Amino acid sequence: MADLAAAGELEGLSRKEAKRLAADRVRERVVSLAEEVAAATAAGGHGFARVEAANGYVNVSFDANAMAARLIGEVLGQGAVYGTGAPLAEQVMIEHSQPNTHKAFHVGHLRNSCLGVSLSRILRAAGYAVRDANYIGDIGMHVVKCLWCYERFHKGQEPAAAEAKGRWLGEVYAESxxxxxxxxxxxxxxxxxxxxxxxxxxxxxxxxxxxxxxxxxxxxxxxxxxxxxxxxxxxxxxxxxxxxxxxxxxxxxxxxxxxxxxxxxxxxxxxxxxxxxxxxxxxxxxxxxxxxxxxxxxxxxxxxxxxREEVKETFARWERQDPAFVALWTETREWSLADFRRIFDELGAEFDVWFFESEVEDEGRRIVQDLLAKGIAEVSDGLPVVKIDEKLGLAEPTYRTLPILRSDGSTLYATKDLALTKRKFDEYGVDRAIWVVDVRQSLYFQQVFKTLELYGFEQAAQAHHLGYEMVRLPEGVISSRKGNVPVYDDIRDAVVARAQEIVEEKNAGLAPAAKAEVAWQVAIGSLKYAMLARDNNKVVTFDLDEALSFDGHAAPYIQYAHARACRILEHAGLEAEGLAAAAGGLDFGGELAAEELGLLQAVSALPEAVQQAAAEYRPLVIANYVFDLARRFNDFYHACPVLPSAEPTRTARLALTAATAQALRNGLGLLGIAAPAAM
RNA sequence: GCGCCUGUAGCUCAGGGGAUAGAGCGUUGGGUUGCGGACCCAAAGGCCGCAGGUUCGAUUCCUGCCAGGCGUACCA
The missing domain is CATH 1.10.533 (Death Domain, Fas)
Incomplete structure (x- = not known):
């Protein structure tokens, strides 16, 4: 830039424009230098398959055919394990899904569950020892309100069918x-x-x-x-x-x-x-x-x-454990739980541990007493709190103050979370605890973690709150009072119905049972992909019309690529094992096409993507990976005929197709999305 | 006040110290005597919020502003 200034070329230019001009001049020079270097390297006989200059870069190529053969052999040999890392000693517990009984399971829970399921699979693939925990909100004001409304206005009106009761209960809550x-x-x-x-x-x-x-x-x-x-x-x-x-x-x-x-x-x-x-x-x-x-x-x-007075009385009945009320609670709680089990089954969410808020209240109260006795907590304005900033000697408001019990002695969310987290550390030996919870609770979780650190749990420093933004609707914020909460069942029904229409239209020849299964896999897959293909810290605007469109950047695109790959392999009549055996001697026949190279590169990137996704707690990385892989397969598929080509290219391309299908399956699996062989 | 998050194509979003910033949707125009067209190709569309700083190089990192969202002691 100094040279340009000396030459007077920057006269009358703004600083930004001057920088641009300087950058352009540098680029010109770099481009010519790269050409010289490339020419010199190629002449020097360094053993590269190819050396070329491009836009100021010197690209060297290795023997693609040999590397391709090795990669494909590895992928086909490892099969479903391809992409996973070596086992790690660290014990991880992911808490996710956390629905409340007596309330509806809605799109917000759906985002949480999809994230939790995928993150769990990713961390397992990365080598961690993972346990999935659910934490059911089976007590609290929402239960009291719901049951008050039930007893007062709807007693005995519940639907006869067991599977409809959970949902109906959620409607009663909304009414209360x-x-x-x-x-x-x-x-x-x-x-x-x-x-x-x-x-x-x-x-x-x-x-x-x-x-x-x-x-x-x-x-x-x-x-x-x-x-x-x-x-x-x-x-x-x-x-x-x-x-x-x-x-x-x-x-x-x-x-x-x-x-x-x-x-x-x-x-x-x-x-x-x-x-x-x-x-x-x-x-x-x-x-x-x-x-x-x-x-x-x-x-x-x-x-x-x-x-409101009646609700207070109902709350008192809960507090004194009135037997009739507890019996009602037990019965209705099961209505919701049955519903949740069904939904988790649909979503492929499996839990190693089920925690319930109702189970940690007493232990929570004991911890509060202990914190008070140890001087970590104190009574302020009539209730036990932890003044975290004060305890840490922070002058600026950072962690602020965490109330840990209500002044009337009833428990708060914090009371229970302290007890629950202690259990995770003590009983389950968890080294790293992860919470998948709405981002608006991030200060709260920092407070809980710091309190537990003050309490003496070193593992609390490794605790991680994976916050995610809320799900909104095109018309605005979801609000149970406005009655615009999209309930999971409704969304699923709409998406499955649409998927059935499309399967019918695109592949009428499929057997009826296969049609139903494919429609289901496509529908649930799209729903999940929509939830995962967006960064955690971004608000998802859930548009049903968009969810019903299976075009473009969505799960069916990826699933379709997989189905096409499977179809080619089916025509060839070759099993993956046979191709794996042949992998050592694969020969693409001369120089590889750009599409083949691109696809090979994408296939090879899975292990790295898994590690990155695990390190960043971001299923999005896999969602992007799998889309890119599908796109590259399409490029390959259109540019390079597989079955019609002559040997040895045919076998090499078939093996590449098999490796791609495997990588797609594995990647989709990490997202909890099915990979149908035909659709 | 303090803290966190967001700002990239008309819309929804990726990306990220290094090559001409990418997808999808939408718009316009193409592709099937090929392994299933849920696909592909092309065109159009960008001061990557603004201003400084660090750097050979910033859309990316740092600081400050602007705009929007969220949180901030007895909700969960």
């Missing part, structure tokens, strides 16, 4: 949530209107006048009207308990509805204003939300405070 949060939802919606619907705010005065005139005009009513006016006009949150007259919202709601309908009928163009954020909703969406809340308004609004 909707009921108990009904007032909250209503006032939050009013806040939303007052912050992003200027037309609504402008009309609030008139609406409340209308409410006032149409009412009994009590003192309470007057206060409520004034309260609502002040809050909406000032875009302040409304607290439902501040309303004196329990009937005021019931009378107000239809008036709100009239206003929102009017806004839909007479839309006003959106005018951006300073300091006013853009609306997140359209008038139609707001009316729809109003409508959803309007339906149960009269029946639910007045009841919510009483319901």
């Amino acid at each position: 949530d909707a009921r108990l949060n009904f007032r909250k939802d209503v006032v939050e919606f009013l806040l939303l209107l007052s912050t992003e619907d200027p037309t609504f705010v402008a009309a609030i005065d008139r609406m409340l006048k209308y409410l006032w005139r149409g009412s009994s005009q009590s003192e309470e009513m007057g206060q409520d009207v004034a309260y609502l006016l002040g809050r909406v006009a000032g875009a302040q949150p409304i607290k439902d308990e501040m309303l004196r007259d329990p009937g005021v919202m019931l009378k107000f709601w239809p008036i709100v509805g009239d206003q929102l309908r009017d806004e839909v009928a007479n839309p006003k163009p959106y005018v951006p204003q300073d300091g006013v954020p853009e609306p997140t909703t359209t008038p139609e969406e707001r009316l729809a939300t109003w409508q959803r809340l309007a339906e149960p308004m009269d029946a639910w609004w007045p009841e919510v405070p009483a319901w």
Whole structure:
């Protein structure tokens, strides 16, 4: 660059442009140097198969045929083991899936399970001694809420079929949530209107006048009207308990509805204003939300405070282990568990250990006492906490404070996780514990790990939280209250049905049983690939239409490449063993095609991909690998005829095809995806 | 405030100190007297968020900004 400056060529250029110019000049020089080096090397007779200069690089080639023969022999000889590493002594436990009983198994759990299953297989392949652990949330407020709702509104209504009960229970939970949060939802919606619907705010005065005139005009009513006016006009949150007259919202709601309908009928163009954020909703969406809340308004609004009291009583029944309640819990818990076992079976998730929250409460309380006795924990604001930063002598807020027991003595998630992790270390001799859990809990896990370190567990330093981002929908965040949670069963049904159509269309000649199996493998494979072919720390937007499309960068593309490879081998009538035996003497017949070289390179990369995926805890590495391998096989397949070519090329290409199929199978296996031989 | 994550083609995403930054979807135009067309080829589309720094070389590493998301003591 200095030379260019001296020559005055940088005159009037920005710094960035100057750098670009300099880089271009350097490249020109490098290209010519590379050519000289390549020519000199080739002339020198160094034994390379080929030496060439390309874009400033000197590429040397070895005897591809000999290397190919060795690689293919290795792959075919090792078979299903190809790609795996030497056994390692380290004991690893991966905790994943963690669904809650009495709740639905949804797409979020699906991402977790797919990640967990794949990571487990990858770590096993890399040589670790791995145990898969599940941790079922079978107690807690969600159970209490669900069972309250069941006893109060649905007792005896459960479906007769055993396999339908788990799902039904999840719906009861969703309803309990909707009921108990009904007032909250209503006032939050009013806040939303007052912050992003200027037309609504402008009309609030008139609406409340209308409410006032149409009412009994009590003192309470007057206060409520004034309260609502002040809050909406000032875009302040409304607290439902501040309303004196329990009937005021019931009378107000239809008036709100009239206003929102009017806004839909007479839309006003959106005018951006300073300091006013853009609306997140359209008038139609707001009316729809109003409508959803309007339906149960009269029946639910007045009841919510009483319901919340009932839930508290139900919680007390759990706390004192009321026998009737425990019996109900035991029975309903099994409904969910049966459902989970079925789902894990479908997903190919196998667990060596099943932990349950209900089993670690007591031990958790003992640990809390111990931590208090040792001075690691202290009672602050009435509850036991670990002030981690203080204990570590950190001035900046880093790990903050971890509460480890509620002030009423009931257990927290942390209470149980401390006990559970201790068990992993003490009973299972785990050297490295991995948690596959939502990324939003990462601070929490750092706190638990540090607390256990303070408690004396050195293994806690090796503990790893594999966080992953949430699954969203094209229309926004998943919310159980909005009722837009895509339940696993529904998604699976839709994807399997679509896969069946496609199999029927593409391969009508298949036997019916084979069709069903292929459709299943393609469907589940696509679902899994969609979950794995995206980095953990990226939000997955789950689009059902996209999941139903089996084109392009998706599992069927890879599965199809495998099926085609199998088909060629089938035509040839050669077994892998026979090809393996011939591998030593393989001869591609002269110079290898670029597609053959590319494919060989991809086949050979599996062991490295496994190691990388294991080191980084990233199934994505394998997802990418397997797609690249399939793409290269397609390139090869289109460029290099296998069966029609003459010997010895034919056998060599067949062996390469067999090795590719093996690598594809092994790679897909690491993702937990099936590799059908025909589809 | 503090901490973590994200920003790459119209969209969804890979990649990564070194060659002309890659896929899929979508758009346009092609390919079957070949081992199954769930495939392939071509075209078009990029200040790799912005600005500095380190380096022979940065889209990649470091720092600072900007934008979005998430977390931050009795939810799980």
